[in-house]
Amino acid sequence: MKxxxxxxSFNPIHIGHLVIANVMQDRTDLDEVWFVVxxxxxxxxQSALLHEFDRLKMVELAIADHFYFRATDVEFxxxxxxxxxxxxxxxxxxYPQHQFKLIVGADNLTHFQKWKNHEVILExxxxxxxxxxxxxxxxxxxxxxxxxxPLMEISATYIRDSIRQGHxxxxxxxxxxxxxxxxxxxxx
Numbered sequence: 001m002k003x004x005x006x007x008x009s010f011n012p013i014h015i016g017h018l019v020i021a022n023v024m025q026d027r028t029d030l031d032e033v034w035f036v037v038x039x040x041x042x043x044x045x046q047s048a049l050l051h052e053f054d055r056l057k058m059v060e061l062a063i064a065d066h067f068y069f070r071a072t073d074v075e076f077x078x079x080x081x082x083x084x085x086x087x088x089x090x091x092x093x094x095y096p097q098h099q100f101k102l103i104v105g106a107d108n109l110t111h112f113q114k115w116k117n118h119e120v121i122l123e124x125x126x127x128x129x130x131x132x133x134x135x136x137x138x139x140x141x142x143x144x145x146x147x148x149x150p151l152m153e154i155s156a157t158y159i160r161d162s163i164r165q166g167h168x169x170x171x172x173x174x175x176x177x178x179x180x181x182x183x184x185x186x187x188x
Contacts, residue, residue: 001031004128005091006103007084009038010055011048012181013062014159014173016152020130023149024103025068028128033103034070035059040081050186052076061176085117088125103128106135106146163187 004024010017013035021033037059039052049055056073063069074091075082084102091100102121104112106129112118121127126143133153154172162169164187169178181187 001097002029002099002101003095004028004030004033004101004103005036005088006033007036007038007087009049009156010035010059011050011156012055012159012173012177012187013059014154014156014177015171016154018062018174019152020103020105020149021063021069022066023130024128024147027149028145028147030101030128032068032070034072035063036072036075036087038075038082054180054184054186058177058180061180062174064176083116085115085121088121101126101128103130105130105132107132109144110135160187 025033037056059071130149
């Protein structure tokens with residue numbers, strides 16, 4: 001199977017993530033999309049993240065009714081910070097029957113050359129790129145596939161700030177995720 005890996009902190013997962021994943025699975029040759037919950041992104045501050053198990057649980061709740069989506073905690077047992085190339089190598093060894101592709105937003109391409117072993121990622125795995133607001137398409141490459149998708153300007157930061165300020169986040173999150181956040185009093 002061809003698997004699209006959608007890495008993220010998912011702090012929290014929101015409808016923007018789900019729309020992108022759905023487009024990638026439905027409109028490309030990807031058989032499944034796996035949400036890789038990153039315990040620590042090398043480019044983000046750790047202190048701003050909820051515990052990784054809460055973030056994983058929210059992803060599981062958000063995708064529970066989608067047959068072609070999976071959540072994975074593979075990076076929870078790997079050295080930190082997590083590097084995409086290491087996770088790709090681990091998954092390729094564990095699942096040699098699968099072909100893995102990396103799903104990224106176009107905004108990631110502007111600093112992709114700063115990623116650890118970015119050439120290996122590009123040559124051995126390839127990228128499926130979705131548009132981001134304000135980003136322009138970068139040069140063509142045989143292992144970069146641009147996928148038309150809705151521009152989603154929803155940010156997890158906006159959602160967290162809204163919750164802290166007591167504002168509604170209805171329609172920004174799946175209902176099960178909203179309930180989980182409310183029940184556990186997260187982001188307050």
